[in-house]
Amino acid sequence: MGFKLKALVVVSSGLVVGVCTYAAYRTWKKRQNSADDEGFEDVSKLEESLEKKVLVLGLDRSGKSTLVSQIVKDVGQKSIISSSLYKPTEGFNVTSLSDGASPTVNIWEIGGKESVRRYWAKFFQDTDILVFVVDASNNSNLSVVVNEIKSLLGDARLASVPILVLANKQDVAGALGAEQISNVLDLKSIPSRSHQVKVLETQTKPGSSEIHPTVLEVRKVLLKLSSHV
Ligand SMILES: Nc1nc2c(ncn2[C@@H]2O[C@H](COP(=O)(O)OP(=O)(O)OP(=O)(O)O)[C@@H](O)[C@H]2O)c(=O)[nH]1
Ligand SMILES: [Mg+2]
Numbered sequence: 001m002g003f004k005l006k007a008l009v010v011v012s013s014g015l016v017v018g019v020c021t022y023a024a025y026r027t028w029k030k031r032q033n034s035a036d037d038e039g040f041e042d043v044s045k046l047e048e049s050l051e052k053k054v055l056v057l058g059l060d061r062s063g064k065s066t067l068v069s070q071i072v073k074d075v076g077q078k079s080i081i082s083s084s085l086y087k088p089t090e091g092f093n094v095t096s097l098s099d100g101a102s103p104t105v106n107i108w109e110i111g112g113k114e115s116v117r118r119y120w121a122k123f124f125q126d127t128d129i130l131v132f133v134v135d136a137s138n139n140s141n142l143s144v145v146v147n148e149i150k151s152l153l154g155d156a157r158l159a160s161v162p163i164l165v166l167a168n169k170q171d172v173a174g175a176l177g178a179e180q181i182s183n184v185l186d187l188k189s190i191p192s193r194s195h196q197v198k199v200l201e202t203q204t205k206p207g208s209s210e211i212h213p214t215v216l217e218v219r220k221v222l223l224k225l226s227s228h229v
Contacts, residue, residue, distance in 0.1 A: 064109045
């Protein structure tokens with residue numbers, strides 16, 4: 001087997017294992033919830049509401065992993081954002097965010113490469129908030145973004161889920177702003193009764209010693225939203 005083919009087999013099987021692990025986790029969680037429900041229904045519901053699921057999607061290289069790694073850092077922590085080397089997410093990453101007051105936010109970031117995008121739908125179930133990261137400095141793939149968002153909006157499992165669209169890479173000259181991204185993606189045509197949509201400009205460029213204020217704003221919005229969904 002040639003090197004490329006071998007690599008492909010390893011990557012694909014890694015993703016399939018990832019998706020299977022996720023499916024197993026959900027089955028376990030369902031069983032655990034139904035076991036909890038026996039005689040303790042109210043307590044179990046209360047516990048359920050203490051964890052929220054945020055799904056982070058977007059095309060490859062839009063900045064999802066970089067964003068998530070910054071969102072979960074301690075605010076005062078220095079020398080944070082280490083490398084600008086691109087390491088694509090081949091499956092998914094899960095991490096948690098908590099401020100002690102709001103529910104714990106479990107952040108699921110799924111890889112954005114075309115080969116991984118077809119597995120996105122496996123992660124839709126039980127999503128409380130959807131974050132969609134757009135590389136606002138790259139005009140060339142916005143039509144792909146439009147199609148991906150359309151198909152997300154058409155999925156019943158995401159019905160009425162609030163959507164936070166991030167126009168990322170604002171540090172790059174010529175990056176489209178929130179208003180332009182909103183127009184290009186036709187976000188204003190989404191009925192507010194089906195989805196609450198918010199667009200924020202962000203920059204997650206590695207190399208800074210402090211978390212950028214736009215990332216802190218995303219964290220704040222997520223924690224606030226998670227208390228209301
Ligand atoms: N200029 C600039 N570069 C950024 C910014 N955010 C991330 N990058 C760079 O963009 C590249 C891709 O970032 P990732 O966070 O790995 O992208 P991703 O969306 O997770 O990509 P996949 O995992 O393949 O879906 C990396 O080289 C980052 O250093 C930003 O705000 N500005
Ligand atoms: Mg990634």
